[in-house]
Amino acid sequence: QNFNIYKRIFTDMVSSPGTNSAEAYHNWADLRDVLFNLCENLVKSSEANSPAHEEFETMLLIAHYYATRSAAQSVKQLETVAARLSVSLLRHTQLLPADKAFYEAGVAAKAVGWENMAFIFLNRFLDLTDAIEEGTLDALDHSDFQDTDIPFEVPLPAKQHIPEAQREEVRDWVLTVSMDQRLEQVLPRDERGAYEASLVAASTGVRALPCLITGYPILRNKIEFKRPGKAANKDNWNKFLMAIKTSHSPVCQDVLKFISQWCGGLPSTSFSFQ
Numbered sequence: 001q002n003f004n005i006y007k008r009i010f011t012d013m014v015s016s017p018g019t020n021s022a023e024a025y026h027n028w029a030d031l032r033d034v035l036f037n038l039c040e041n042l043v044k045s046s047e048a049n050s051p052a053h054e055e056f057e058t059m060l061l062i063a064h065y066y067a068t069r070s071a072a073q074s075v076k077q078l079e080t081v082a083a084r085l086s087v088s089l090l091r092h093t094q095l096l097p098a099d100k101a102f103y104e105a106g107v108a109a110k111a112v113g114w115e116n117m118a119f120i121f122l123n124r125f126l127d128l129t130d131a132i133e134e135g136t137l138d139a140l141d142h143s144d145f146q147d148t149d150i151p152f153e154v155p156l157p158a159k160q161h162i163p164e165a166q167r168e169e170v171r172d173w174v175l176t177v178s179m180d181q182r183l184e185q186v187l188p189r190d191e192r193g194a195y196e197a198s199l200v201a202a203s204t205g206v207r208a209l210p211c212l213i214t215g216y217p218i219l220r221n222k223i224e225f226k227r228p229g230k231a232a233n234k235d236n237w238n239k240f241l242m243a244i245k246t247s248h249s250p251v252c253q254d255v256l257k258f259i260s261q262w263c264g265g266l267p268s269t270s271f272s273f274q
Helices: 003-015 022-043 051-073 076-092 098-111 115-134 164-180 234-247 250-262
Strands: 222-224 231-233
Touching: 003 022, 003 051, 022 051, 022 250, 051 076, 051 250, 076 098, 076 115, 076 234, 098 115, 098 164, 115 164, 222 234, 231 234, 234 250
Parallel strands: none
Antiparallel strands: 222 231
8 A cells, every 4th residue: 555645645635725615525525535445445454453544544534524524614503513623623733734723723713702712722823823934833832732632742834824814814813802801711621621622531531532523522422333433422413414404415415424334324313314
């Protein structure tokens, strides 16, 4: 297998502009399907469970999140699902351009009114853009991300992924919010006392499974699939199914079809879609 070709396709796609949109669905779905086929082949090969295989499984998960995000962006009622996916992708910034990931998560959070998150993520984005200019990540302050699964050690992006005009817009907003001092600069926490999008609860070290629809940790109401480690939060799952029923979105149906293929069928509670 020539793994480098697959890695290159992945890296090019996650770095390219214009992919944070409903229109990008088919590009992400193509990447997802290519990686899925690769992983299915690796399972049957001598490379099974090797570090290379593990990395491609992670890339597949990332591609699935991006594809699902684009699908969710095409249906108004799934706006928060799309935002959560952008937030969940931050835990994979070892494999993604960090500036782009934080920008997308921050802008998505801001659009749905999660201002604390937006402020922290966009602040981080600005720090990253400065780091790219300086050519080093040494000056980054990680205190906002203590006790989360958002990695500190990420590759320095080789170039700015967000155009100057958008960077200025963010700078203005962050500055205005800082002056107002109306936001607490803390990430939202859940019943575990952990950052709500973190799979690992820092206090206990317990790791939750990520939801197939949002990437958020599943704390209760888990829907399990035949393939081990694959599950969804019931509310998110039902919300996604409901959106398909009301919108008849072909791309959301395609996501469901992929999940069925990837996870060994859909749970019996799901309705059939033709």
